[in-house]
């Protein structure tokens with residue numbers, strides 16, 4: 001983006017915090033990016049009143065003086081998309097932290113410019129088209145090995161079409177022309193995209209396969225379809241960040257974009273330090289190779305948070321268009337909404353509920369809408385998806401607040417985190433009574449195939465057991481445990497094993513941290529079998545004191561603790577403990 005020469009001699013006429021006014025600004029459009037003052041601070045035009053523009057400055061405005069020059073760049077806030085994104089750590093407006101720090105030191109200087117992609121790296125390319133071919137938007141013109149084994153597909157940008165007259169075959173940098181059309185248009189490895197706009201697709205597609213999270217409580221009870229969006233509200237310390245990190249490591253996505261949005265500095269620092277060290281257990285490769293981290297640095301004003309979420313989603317859409325399954329984690333969407341509130345307040349807009357702007361819900365809806373499974377534009381045919389997992393931090397854990405409520409209206413699933421469960425150290429603290437998924441039916445066939453158990457029926461049985469358990473424990477709390485009937489006591493015992501070992505999962509135990517669909521399915525089916533066996537034995541007249549339910553629970557814990565490839569022995573031991581109850585129907 002080369003700054004245009006300011007035609008109108010626009011200068012700063014007012015500065016309040018990160019808002020500035022400039023006049024006369026004629027050479028810029030709404031949401032265009034401008035550079036402000038001698039340091040060239042990054043700012044966006046967010047309002048026009050005649051030739052007076054209100055600017056949202058994305059950097060510290062200390063020292064910005066009246067009369068400072070304002071230079072339009074001629075483009076809205078865009079993200080540069082191309083090879084080299086995977087493995088990078090970007091700030092909220094797309095500057096790579098490593099190269100920024102190399103240029104200006106650990107405390108990033110305001111106005112520092114660093115392009116998102118490395119200009120010097122030469123990428124060996126494999127052309128997929130020839131001179132004479134006609135190409136249209138979305139066609140794959142070349143591929144590049146972006147990371148070991150990861151094929152980056154170079155796409156004709158939206159809105160571009162024509163006949164190719166030249167195609168490079170040698171290695172290119174992101175700035176060199178890769179191909180040229182008859183009308184002179186040059187195609188490159190990289191393209192720019194206005195990040196507030198959704199990238200176009202050929203067609204939205206339904207989704208029948210889940211984003212496997214590796215968390216038993218989520219995959220079994222509240223599955224998220226690939227291309228779905230889920231809200232994860234939870235009060236302070238209920239485990240939102242642990243879930244988001246776990247998904248970034250273990251979810252069945254080919255590309256992960258993690259947006260650390262305005263959370264505490266130490267959490268962000270942890271992400272930046274931890275992620276580069278993580279290894280994907282399935283491939284043995286560093287997790288960072290398929291990850292893009294977007295983080296707000298602490299020296300960036302609140303408003304950059306607002307852009308960072310769009311930046312992350314735009315990158316995700318770009319990989320979706322290549323035909324990949326992408327997952328975006330946002331931690332936390334509440335900080336994004338607070339940034340909206342901040343901006344609206346400074347613009348003195350009419351506040352809506354709890355001070356949020358009246359358009360909060362519609363903005364949030366537009367954001368969630370960018371999740372989805374789609375057939376991409378162009379040839380060869382590709383389908384990809386963007387799944388969106390948004391942590392929400394309701395103040396005081398009160399879900400009736402506007403961000404949680406607006407999320408609930410548009411998300412296809414809710415993983416509600418419960419402080420009472422977190423206090424009891426029941427992690428993940430997903431409240432099975434209030435959480436839901438609208439994707440359970442659509443994903444059931446896939447899960448059944450993958451696990452070999454009847455997923456819907458098993459899921460329904462486990463949910464029913466948990467509901468019954470909650471009722472019984474409430475009754476027991478009121479009138480005493482000893483008043484319960486034997487079948488009810490057996491139900492409570494089995495439900496306890498389910499709560500502790502099927503739904504409970506430690507993020508810090510290397511074996512327990514992620515669980516395959518096969519193991520989740522096996523554990524769920526075994527719980528149902530144990531319940532039926534215990535109730536069957538009581539029906540046949542055995543006394544509850546003769547049933548070794550403790551042995552069943554111990555054996556169940558053994559299955560949970562077993563590594564994925566050594567589960568057969570512990571399963572056999574559990575089956576023996578279940579058979580010893582003496583209530584199983586003989587087939």
Ligand SMILES: Nc1ncnc2c1ncn2[C@@H]1O[C@H](COP(=O)(O)OP(=O)(O)OP(=O)(O)O)[C@@H](O)[C@H]1O
Pocket residue numbers: 234235236237238239240241242243393427428429505506507508
């Ligand atoms: N799956 C888990 N296994 C073990 N411990 C967990 C798990 N999930 C959460 N915890 C515990 O809960 C603590 C708080 O979790 P986390 O930081 O994710 O909460 P949060 O909801 O992001 O909090 P905040 O509102 O402060 O951002 C963790 O430090 C950890 O001790």
Ligand SMILES: [Mg+2]
Pocket residue numbers: 240241242263267331
């Ligand atoms: Mg957190």
